[in-house]
Amino acid sequence: MPEMLSLEVGPREVVGKKVKALRRAGVVPGVVYGHHAETCRVQMDERELGRFLSRLSASSLIQVVVQGEDSPRPALIRDVQRHVLTQRIQHVDFLQVDLTEQVRIDVPIVSVGEAPIALPEAAVTSEDGTTLVASLIQELDSLEVECLPTDIPTGFSVDVSGMASVHDVITVADLQVPEGVTVHNDPEHVVFRILVERFGEEEEDEDEIAEVEVITASEAERRAEEREEEEEED
Amino acid sequence: MLMPKRVKYRKQQRGRRDGLATRGTTVAFGEYGLQATEACWMTSRQIEAARRVIVRYIRRGGRMWTRVFPDKPVTKKAAETRMGGGKGAVDEWVSVVQPGRVLFELGGVDEDTAREAFKQASAKLSISTQFLVKTDQITGTKVAGA
Numbered sequence: 009m010p011e012m013l014s015l016e017v018g019p020r021e022v023v024g025k026k027v028k029a030l031r032r033a034g035v036v037p038g039v040v041y042g043h044h045a046e047t048c049r050v051q052m053d054e055r056e057l058g059r060f061l062s063r064l065s066a067s068s069l070i071q072v073v074v075q076g077e078d079s080p081r082p083a084l085i086r087d088v089q090r091h092v093l094t095q096r097i098q099h100v101d102f103l104q105v106d107l108t109e110q111v112r113i114d115v116p117i118v119s120v121g122e123a124p125i126a127l128p129e130a131a132v133t134s135e136d137g138t139t140l141v142a143s144l145i146q147e148l149d150s151l152e153v154e155c156l157p158t159d160i161p162t163g164f165s166v167d168v169s170g171m172a173s174v175h176d177v178i179t180v181a182d183l184q185v186p187e188g189v190t191v192h193n194d195p196e197h198v199v200f201r202i203l204v205e206r207f208g209e210e211e212e213d214e215d216e217i218a219e220v221e222v223i224t225a226s227e228a229e230r231r232a233e234e235r236e237e238e239e240e241e242d
Numbered sequence: 243m244l245m246p247k248r249v250k251y252r253k254q255q256r257g258r259r260d261g262l263a264t265r266g267t268t269v270a271f272g273e274y275g276l277q278a279t280e281a282c283w284m285t286s287r288q289i290e291a292a293r294r295v296i297v298r299y300i301r302r303g304g305r306m307w308t309r310v311f312p313d314k315p316v317t318k319k320a321a322e323t324r325m326g327g328g329k330g331a332v333d334e335w336v337s338v339v340q341p342g343r344v345l346f347e348l349g350g351v352d353e354d355t356a357r358e359a360f361k362q363a364s365a366k367l368s369i370s371t372q373f374l375v376k377t378d379q380i381t382g383t384k385v386a387g388a
Contacts, residue, residue, distance in 0.1 A: 058382065066380040088380045092267040092342030093279055093372075095382065116378065118385070126350065131303065141303045143350030149385075203305060220315075220332075221248035228250055 014071040014080060015060050017050040036097050040072055040081055042104030048074055048081075054097060061088065061097075065162040066150075067115045072102050082107055082157060105157040112192070114150040115161050117183070117199060121169035125176070125202055139207045142174055148199045151180065155189040168200055177201045244286045244312050245335040253317055253329055259283075263342035268379065271307045272349030274356035275374035282369045283336035284345070286312040292363035296346060299359040304351035309344045310337040344374065 020037055022030055027037045034054045041047040050072070064070065064085070071080040086103040090096065105111055124130060126144040133139045151164060164183050171178070181195035259281045269275040289310060296306055312335035319330035339345070346363060348356045357373055364371045376385045 061381045062383050064381050066378050085380050088382070090379070090382070092262050092264075093277075095377075097382075116385075126303075143303055143305055145305065145349070205305065207301060220246060220252070222250070222252045 012069055012071045012082070013060070013063065014073050015052065015057070016073045016075065017052040018075045020049040020051040022051075023049065031096075031098065036100060038100035038102060040074070040083060040102040040104050042081075042083070043106065043109065045081070045104040050074060050102075052100075057097060057100065061085070065116065067113050067160045067162060069105070069157050069160060070102075072104070084111065084113060084157065084160075107157055109156075110154050111157055111160075112152060112154045113160060115153050115163060116150045117146070117148060117164045117166060119144070119146065119168045119200065120165045121167050123168045123171035123176075123200075123202065125172050125174060140204055141207060142202050142204050144168060144171065145201050145203045146199065147201060148180070148193070148197060151183070152192040153185075153189050154192060159186065159188045161186055161189060166200065171200065171202060174202045174204050243290055243335075244308075246313050249313075249315070252315065253332065254315055257314075257338065259338050259340055261340060263340040266309055266344055267342045269344060269347055269374050269376040270309075272305065272347035273376050273385070274348045274351075274353065274360070275309075275344040275376070276346045276360040276363060277372050277374045278339045278343045278345055278367075278369055279341050279372050280369040281340050282367075283314070283316065284310060284312065284339045284367065284369075285316075286335045286337075288367055289337065289345075291366040292346065295362045295366055296348070296359045299362055300348065300351050300355060304355070305349045307347040307349075309347060310339060312337040314338055339369070345371065 017038065022037070030037055030051060035051050036054045036057055038050045038052060039047065040050055067084070070083055070085065072083045073080045081104045083102040083104045086101040088100050089098040091098055123144045125142045131139055131141045153160070166178055166183060168178065170176070177198050178200040179195065180191060180193045180197045180199060183199065185191055289308065289312060293306070293308055300306070314336050315332045316334050316336050317330040318333035346360065348359065353375070360371070360373055377383060378385055
């Protein structure tokens with residue numbers, strides 16, 4: 009079991025709209041909750057939290073040390089709300105876990121290496137001037153796993169350097185999952201695939217506003233009824 | 243030009259666009275994104291012009307996603323028309339963009355290429371924008387590969 013990082017937080021009395029004042033002062037509000045655990049409102053320094061989070065992976069198990077409490081609370085970071093424009097942290101949810109109880113969590117998938125087919129030099133130009141270019145597409149960013157909190161993998165690294173053909177795919181079943189970890193995704197779900205696109209002369213679109221078919225409310229209802237009838241017949 | 247294939251009602255009221263975007267605010271498909279920092283009605287012509295600039299710049303390789311769709315009809319009365327006589331005809335289609343909305347995404351290209359493509363695309367838009375790199379929502383760090 010890897011060593012757990014600790015985060016010191018203070019208890020929070022301020023709730024509701026008044027937490028805006030906390031944020032202005034560089035303090036982030038948060039909450040600790042969990043199965044069979046007493047919910048606790050907390051607050052912490054924004055800069056310290058930012059530094060702390062950057063040392064973790066999304067599925068890291070941490071110790072939340074609430075000032076005034078005797079023992080630290082083992083927890084997962086369930087959610088971090090960020091401002092949509094500034095990306096400043098607005099709020100943090102800690103999910104307190106029982107180390108003997110299984111949890112479900114999303115573990116990130118990251119690619120390692122480069123797919124030879126997706127390199128720029130692998131592009132093929134045909135006689136008519138069009139170029140076929142392959143690129144690596146990641147269809148799935150994380151795996152939903154169930155395991156003990158101490159067994160949670162920090163991430164799944166997938167070596168894509170073997171993807172040399174346009175038909176190559178890596179599915180969930182191809183990933184190496186440690187013992188004691190159950191994956192809840194469909195094993196046939198594609199994680200990485202190769203997309204081939206044709207680049208050539210640009211198409212010229214009409215620059216007009218064409219007529220749009222208008223469906224009136226009664227027409228929409230009639231169509232919905234027709235669809236329902238068809239479904240019933242099937 | 244982007245526009246809906248069919249609609250339930252031909253004309254709409256203007257509505258409001260205050261506040262920040264609450265959906266479509268993160269880079270979801272590619273590795274880099276162009277995010278609006280102001281509100282606007284983005285017309286189908288602007289979206290198309292920006293899309294073309296991006297496609298032309300990245301030329302080979304990479305994939306682009308357009309995250310906005312102009313589904314709002316905007317009407318206009320004909321020139322030199324007296325008031326009255328009902329609402330004008332549909333003139334264009336727009337997408338209601340609020341600050342924080344990711345407009346375009348790019349994947350499979352390097353960061354410098356994505357930055358320059360989005361800079362040129364931004365010049366086709368009527369609002370200020372910012373460049374986004376895909377980051378982990380929890381740790382706030384750049385996602386590997388991006």
